[in-house]
Amino acid sequence: MKPTFFLAPAFPWRTALRRLLSVLLTAVAALAWVLPGPALLGPACSPLLIVGVLLAESPAGRFLSALTYFGIIGSALPGEVQSFFGSGWMVGIGLWVLSSLILAGPWAWASRGWRVVVVLLIEAVPPIGFLGWASPLSVAGVLFPGLGVVGFALGLAILWTLAVLVRPASTLNALTLSMVASIVISGASVWANAAYTPPEPPAGWLGVNTHVGRETGDVMTEVSRNQQWIDQASAVVRAKAKSKAGAKQRFVVVLPEDVAGTWGPGTAAQVRAAMRPGDVWLVGASVLADRPRWDGRYLDAVVGLGQRGDAVLFASPAPVPGGMWKPWDGEKSYTASRWWEPVQTIAGVRTWAAICYDQGIAWPWLQALAQRPDVVLRVSNFWYEPAGAVAPRVEAATAAAWARLLGASVVTAVNRG
Known part of the structure; x- marks a missing residue:
């Protein structure tokens, strides 16, 4: 008798848990955007997309993990498109499905830290950038307020570091560098938030x-x-x-x-x-x-x-x-x-x-x-x-x-x- 799916040697419990977490974490990140809550909750949780994607072991798994994220965030599109444009439900459904597939596609390739950075940038600029909502790049504003271009660069660095820590590089030097970078960048984030005072609009x-x-x-x-x-x-x-x-x-x-x-x-x-x-x-x-x-x-x-x-x-x-x-x-x-x-x-x-x-x-x-x-x-x-x-x-x-x-x-x- 052949073993059942859950007991099969090819699917040990650790592998099954990684696959489950790869989807659950991206779902949590997506829900932080769409459910009522603090304004910065969605951007703050968006790096979970990277964690979830890198927990997957295959291109198909990474694609499914990213599709969960973009699919949940875009799930309201059919109703909202119909309400706003009166263009019929099929237009909204088509936009939802197409945009989710387009945005999830590049993440199938994102198996390493530098590839994660490339995908983030590809999805931030045209043509894919026209659909690039809920980007994890927005976490830079949570971590490094007021630092502008420097804060953006630090945000990219911390997302790369996160990716390396989730899926360690083959060399010890790269892993050590990412751990040191995470400590330094975290300190910069604490300093930036402590020093930041939200500006008021000009008088009048x-x-x-x-x-x-x-x-x-x-x-x-x-x-x-x-x-x-x-x-x-x-x-x-x-x-x-x-x-x-x-x-x-x-x-x-x-x-x-x-x-x-x-x-x-x-x-x-x-x-x-x-x-x-x-x-x-x-x-x-x-x-x-x-x-x-x-x-x-x-x-x-x-x-x-x-x-x-x-x-x-x-x-x-x-x-x-x-x-x-x-x-x-x-x-x-x-x-x-x-x-x-x-x-x-x-x-x-x-x-x-x-x-x-x-x-x-x-x-x-x-x-x-x-x-x-x-x-x-x-x-x-x-x-x-x-x-x-x-x-x-x-x-x-x-x-x-x-x-x-x-x-x-x-x-x-x-x-x-």
Whole structure:
């Protein structure tokens, strides 16, 4: 009689335990992102993806471990895509399955520390970087706040060290080096956290949360809807101006992503009519791109009024693939051709915007890391927000970790229904 599966010599209990842990650890890491909890819990637990992957003994096992991580994090996509875009469940399911497979694939190759680092970087930059949410790179913000590029390098070093300790290198020197590095880097992390004080936004910078739902497409309805969010923002400004400190203050008013819908001269006139002299309003809107090769395409943008007239100051380098960015669609699609988003000086402050989906992936944050803004605008539009929506949590957690790494203050503006 042949031995049963669990008693077979080829499957000793230690091997079975490693295989179980390789999946369980990545599942725990994923749940830290998607379940309610402290903002930095997901980034802090994300290195468990590396531990789980390296506990697997084969490419197939490593792929399954990574697929568990990305599959759980993306499991809410079908419902959220349907709620936001109304594009049918199959689009959401397809995006969930495809993105999970694409992100899990490279981890099958990640059998050593240096390969782990390569995979992390591959999944942080285009083309895979357009889908690279919940990256373990965000742990750098948890461990090394305020250290910027140096903190990012230390974060990569500690992830490499973790990988070497889980799957030791063949040489004793490499293992010794990784152990010494882990001690030194851990000390640097303790020092960085002890020395870090979260910065406050500059005086007069106001993030305004609105409640006006989505763009309707009807001209007259949009005029009324625009007046609602303009009135909501004006009320916040008036309340601040009544205080002793705000009596002579000039305000920078930050409004949510796409709150104005399709931007045009009429909307601009409505906003200017409500602005106090000297104030600057930063308004999320869909702006028709002005380059011939983007004909008919839109930018998911932030328009500035009051400082230099009306100007598109920021535009998302990565609108939601398959939802907003649809290269195959000639209708109202957004462009991802503007891949680099430069820092702008607004009211004397170096400013950068993380626009909704950009907040959850590493690629836009690497751009910010290279430029070191003083203020990050975190603008989102969650008018749909079904119960238990995961995307807002992943975006908020990722943004919190990266802004912490930058040492930048954050001004948040969110639209809901």
